[in-house]
Amino acid sequence: VLAVPRLPLYDGACQLAQEIAERIRERHRHQRNGESAAKLNVIIRSSLQNLGEKIDQLKELLLRAVSTRQITQLEGDRRQNLVDDLLTRQKQLQASYRNEGPEPDVIRSSLMTGGVKQGVTNPWLLEEPEETRGLGFDDLRQQQRRIIEEQDAGLDALSSIISRQKQMGREIGNELDEQNEIIDDLTNLVENTDDKLRNQTRHVKMVDKKSTSCG
Numbered sequence: 001v002l003a004v005p006r007l008p009l010y011d012g013a014c015q016l017a018q019e020i021a022e023r024i025r026e027r028h029r030h031q032r033n034g035e036s037a038a039k040l041n042v043i044i045r046s047s048l049q050n051l052g053e054k055i056d057q058l059k060e061l062l063l064r065a066v067s068t069r070q071i072t073q074l075e076g077d078r079r080q081n082l083v084d085d086l087l088t089r090q091k092q093l094q095a096s097y098r099n100e101g102p103e104p105d106v107i108r109s110s111l112m113t114g115g116v117k118q119g120v121t122n123p124w125l126l127e128e129p130e131e132t133r134g135l136g137f138d139d140l141r142q143q144q145r146r147i148i149e150e151q152d153a154g155l156d157a158l159s160s161i162i163s164r165q166k167q168m169g170r171e172i173g174n175e176l177d178e179q180n181e182i183i184d185d186l187t188n189l190v191e192n193t194d195d196k197l198r199n200q201t202r203h204v205k206m207v208d209k210k211s212t213s214c215g
Contacts, residue, residue, distance in 0.1 A: 009054060009057060009058060009061070010058060010082065010086075012054060013051060013054040013055060013058065013086055014086070016047060016050060016051050016054065017051055017086065017089050017090065017093060019047065020044060020047045020048060020051065020093050020097075021093060021096075023040055023043055023044045023047065024044060024093065024096050024097055026040060027040040027041065027044065044097055045097075048090070048093060048094060048097065051090055051093075052090060055083065055086050055087060055090060058083050058086070059083055062076060062079050062080060062083060068144050068147070068148075069147060070144070
């Protein structure tokens with residue numbers, strides 16, 4: 001569904017890039033003929049700025065569409081390639097405007113092809129998914145809200161599970177502490193008993209020795 005409202009923006013950017021190439025070509029012709037190109041320079045600079053703004057809008061909309069899962073990651077990658085092509089053409093036009101790049105005839109020929117590589121389908125013209133087909137803007141926004149609510153519910157459930165596990169871990173830790181205290185008490189008791197047994201054994205030996213001596 002996003003391809004419908006965003007397609008005019010992409011087509012407009014391509015059309016603007018083509019017009020800029022035509023203006024640069026016209027400016028070069030004026031320069032070769034010794035004519036003034038000041039007016040064309042103003043128009044080209046303004047158009048290049050406008051093209052940059054359109055590309056920024058395309059990048060922002062594409063990022064939003066991918067982050068909210070309105071389109072698949074694969075579709076997002078394909079559309080990103082188109083935006084990258086526009087960025088490349090923008091740099092070529094800027095270089096040509098500064099007389100640092102190829103002649104505008106070369107750029108114009110690439111613009112006429114739409115910047116799409118041979119054998120690659122334009123992803124902006126792909127058929128929209130079945131689950132979003134026919135939905136309006138409000139319907140799409142409600143669908144996005146439902147998706148976000150489901151994600152929030154999943155995060156809440158995960159948080160609850162983590163909290164329970166944390167509580168169980170705390171209780172297990174307390175139980176281990178109690179058992180360690182019991183073990184320490186038993187150890188102390190055994191040591192005290194051993195001491196008493198050793199004392200009693202020594203006492204018995206002394207008594208037995210005295211008895212033997214008296215006898």
